Amino acid sequence: MPDPFDPSPDSGDRFTFGLWTVGNPGADPFGPRTRPRIPPTEIVAGLAKAGAWGVNLHDNDLVPFDASPTERDLLVKEFQQALADHGLVVPMATTNLFSHPVFRDGAFTASDAAVRAFAVRKAMKGIELGVELGASTVVFWGGREGVETDAARDCRDGLGWYRECLDFLCGWVKDQGWDLKFALEAKPNEPRGDIYLATTGHMLHFIETLEHPEMCGVNPEVAHENMPGLSMVHAVGQAMEAGKLFHIDLNAQRIGRYDQDLRFGSEDLKGAFFLVRMLEGTCGHPAYDGPRHFDAHAYRTEDVDGVWDFAAGCMRSYKILVARAAAFDADPEVQEILEHNHADPDGIGPILAGFNASNLAALEELVLDPDSLATRGHRYERLDQLAMEHLMGARS
Numbered sequence: 466m467p468d469p470f471d472p473s474p475d476s477g478d479r480f481t482f483g484l485w486t487v488g489n490p491g492a493d494p495f496g497p498r499t500r501p502r503i504p505p506t507e508i509v510a511g512l513a514k515a516g517a518w519g520v521n522l523h524d525n526d527l528v529p530f531d532a533s534p535t536e537r538d539l540l541v542k543e544f545q546q547a548l549a550d551h552g553l554v555v556p557m558a559t560t561n562l563f564s565h566p567v568f569r570d571g572a573f574t575a576s577d578a579a580v581r582a583f584a585v586r587k588a589m590k591g592i593e594l595g596v597e598l599g600a601s602t603v604v605f606w607g608g609r610e611g612v613e614t615d616a617a618r619d620c621r622d623g624l625g626w627y628r629e630c631l632d633f634l635c636g637w638v639k640d641q642g643w644d645l646k647f648a649l650e651a652k653p654n655e656p657r658g659d660i661y662l663a664t665t666g667h668m669l670h671f672i673e674t675l676e677h678p679e680m681c682g683v684n685p686e687v688a689h690e691n692m693p694g695l696s697m698v699h700a701v702g703q704a705m706e707a708g709k710l711f712h713i714d715l716n717a718q719r720i721g722r723y724d725q726d727l728r729f730g731s732e733d734l735k736g737a738f739f740l741v742r743m744l745e746g747t748c749g750h751p752a753y754d755g756p757r758h759f760d761a762h763a764y765r766t767e768d769v770d771g772v773w774d775f776a777a778g779c780m781r782s783y784k785i786l787v788a789r790a791a792a793f794d795a796d797p798e799v800q801e802i803l804e805h806n807h808a809d810p811d812g813i814g815p816i817l818a819g820f821n822a823s824n825l826a827a828l829e830e831l832v833l834d835p836d837s838l839a840t841r842g843h844r845y846e847r848l849d850q851l852a853m854e855h856l857m858g859a860r861s
């Protein structure tokens with residue numbers, strides 16, 4: 466019998482990985498790579514075999530920074546052939562605006578206008594590549610958009626230039642007639658001392674100041690929210706409530722450490738459980754309908770076989786958590802506690818749903834006894850224990 470937690474696009478799974486994730490050769494700031502580089506066409510074959518639905522890429526994951534136009538076209542052609550051979554799609558593309566030394570002081574926020582122009586032109590080429598491969602979402606992670614010292618520039622100038630560059634790119638995409646969405650990814654620090662727009666919440670506000678906010682949403686990453694100790698569930702919830710969850714980076718992270726990009730579900734399993742529950746909509750709200758993308762990489766200790774263990778682990782953990790979340794939300798005891806806490810037998814809630822004279826009068830007439838209200842228990846200890854028992858496999 467097939468394992469129900471093995472991923473398969475045929476059963477509706479929409480898992481994607483970046484070329485840079487399974488292709489990560491294990492280098493870190495303290496040592497070189499520990500495993501061979503896997504060519505993009507082999508990554509496509511491996512992902513298809515593992516049960517993934519799609520593959521995402523930075524421009525330079527496929528086309529080296531200094532490739533000639535002829536080399537570029539050949540690499541793209543080979544890659545497209547591999548996609549066709551293995552039935553994989555490319556739903557998202559992004560541009561590397563952080564590796565080359567030209568971006569050492571930022572790309573869209575660099576103090577040097579010539580660098581900002583170079584960055585916009587590189588992003589245009591990256592978007593063209595994405596469109597050629599069929600992508601509908603373009604991610605922007607501003608890895609170098611920040612400073613080590615605020616003596617470098619006033620952050621208001623940095624944010625203004627950031628906005629100008631994104632507005633320029635949105636205008637260009639619209640002018641091309643492409644139906645693309647931009648997903649902006651926040652991170653608090655690393656590689657810069659401080660990165661502008663440190664969290665998904667910062668990003669959501671910034672988007673509303675852009676010329677084409679409807680084109681732009683967010684790409685929250687578990688690790689990036691957890692590094693400073695914030696809740697990924699709340700970041701994603703705010704993005705979904707605003708209709709702005711355009712993409713997602715799933716991985717795992719221990720709070721307070723460097724960006725670990727660990728296998729999904731391998732740290733903070735409870736956070737992963739509530740995240741999957743929210744994305745899948747088992748709790749009643751609409752589900753996220755985009756690809757379930759993993760932005761993570763295998764431990765540096767692994768050989769190539771270990772890389773595929775890692776990829777399978779991300780997808781299996783996600784699917785297991787989907788089943789656990791569904792069981793939690795279908796549990797009569799869970800429903801009973803939630804219904805009891807959310808009950809509104811006197812119809813008080815609607816009074817607050819809009820200021821007007823009649824609601825004001827109704828509010829003033831309410832008999833509200835804070836001492837009595839303060840005695841009501843919520844049974845959150847029991848509710849959380851039920852979540853934990855579902856998570857640990859003690860209830861089904």
Ligand SMILES: [Mn+2]
Nearest residue numbers: 688689724726
């Ligand atoms: Mn990361």
